[in-house]
Amino acid sequence: MKIRDLRFTPVSVPYREPEHWAWGVREGVTALLIEVDADDGLTGLGESVPFVDLGYAVETLKVFKSLLVGEDPSNIEKIYHKLGALGYQHVVDLVFAGVETALWDLVAKELDKPLYRILGGAVREDIEFAPWLWIRRPEEMVKEAERFAEEGFNTFYIKVALNPKDDIERVKVLREGLGDDIRIRVDANRGWTPGEAVRMINKLEKYDLEFVEEPTAAYGLKMVKQSVRTPIASGDSASTPHEILQLVMERSIDIFSHIDPDLQGGLLNSKKACAICEMAGLPVVAHTGVDLGLGVAAILHLVASTPNFLYPNQTLYMRLEDDVIKEPFVFERGAIKVPESPGLGVELDPRKVERYHNVFRERGAFPAYGIRPPAKIERILPPRLWL
Incomplete structure (x- = not known):
């Protein structure tokens, strides 16, 4: 089994009501849904949360795709170190997490076992x-x-x-x-x-x-x-x-x-x-x-x-x-x-993916760390740090 393609879709799913915490207010979750296609027809699924700038995450995934096509998805350790050579380790880790989950999903599906069985x-x-x-x-x-x-x-x-x-x-x-x-x-x-x-x-x-x-x-x-x-x-x-x-x-x-x-x-x-x-x-x-x-x-x-x-x-x-x-x-x-079906044991709902991709297109990415700082932090740090 070899990797044939890597696809991703940004989605934004709102919370039922905003969350207030020490670093501001969060209104929902923005994630990159990852799909890794293999040459045997299987597709592995994963999800990356872009704590970093979404643009960085997208460009990083494009680079990942160029390096992953043709690789054996079971060589996860090798692939991680290959991509880690790009530098910016924390950015690579955040984006790679969803790709790696998709690789595990592929491997477990090929073995026809739930993922926890091979972990x-x-x-x-x-x-x-x-x-x-x-x-x-x-x-x-x-x-x-x-x-x-x-x-x-x-x-x-x-x-x-x-x-x-x-x-x-x-x-x-x-x-x-x-x-x-x-x-x-x-x-x-x-x-x-x-x-x-x-x-x-x-x-x-x-x-x-x-x-x-x-x-x-x-x-x-x-x-x-x-x-x-x-x-x-x-x-x-x-x-x-x-x-x-x-x-x-x-x-x-x-x-x-x-x-x-x-x-x-x-x-x-x-x-x-x-x-x-x-x-x-x-x-x-x-x-x-x-x-x-x-x-x-x-x-x-x-x-x-x-x-x-x-x-x-x-x-x-x-x-x-x-x-x-x-x-x-x-x-x-x-x-x-814990799901018992092969791989992660879950499937994407195309209609919901389309719906929340449209929310992303209309509202953009929900900031992972909130939309405004608490007052006591705002007094200490220049406003430009919160842009």
Whole structure:
């Protein structure tokens, strides 16, 4: 089997309502749907989220196509290093992730097996998730969490580092409203200085947080971890296996919470990152905040085949207006079953792809990091940095 062609389609899928967080406001997800055609008639599917400029991503894919045609799609390690020689490693990783997923999809389809079977086999069959609660009035957040709890979710994420008083009030009301059996995590998106992080985490400790994610920038994580009793999760500042190894060796975190093929450069590198954490005794959490169905499918197969995913994983999937696959995933008791059909186990819906490609053409790409900065950051950084 040889690669015959590579095709891609940009789509923009809105959220049901905007998300407010420490870095601005997000209105939806823009992704590049990847299709890799083989000479035996099979097509592999993948999805890249262009955190980088969309134009860079598109031009990078054009270069990828010229280098991939004629290659054996099963030579994933060889292909990754061949494309990595282009330089700009993080850009290459972000764009390559969707291509690599499509290669895995092709290989698994040729073997007529679900992808997790060739990634190591099943450790688990149901993948648990933790939804984000949108920032709103505390009592409204409690009601939303109660609705999720009725559907079987028992762990929730909320964004903090917006306003200290409001952050504490939201966590307090959530804990009092939901009781002790529900797990609460907070994510500061590096919005605190190390000193602010220590002060805020100590104030929040009495509300029994499962962990605090990204309390500060990488340079301050070790100090924060040594100064608080609440577990510290991070990973946003470490993407490649080499960076993750350094973070783990520094013993700066308790949990690595950013296992994400988009950030690591594909499923193979994500497996390597998980192995590094496993050797250090660290659990991992999948970072799936801005994925459509193809990206979610890749995460399901990754988590199913990797032992140290010990916590429910991030998701915003239920926040999407719709999806581009024929049968969108359904949560059962807070979990999604791993597909059993060959490859990723999902198919694109041509009508939905066309619909959300038209949304992209009309509205453009939704910025991955939000459309405006929070006030306290805007006061520090020149406005041109937010263009």
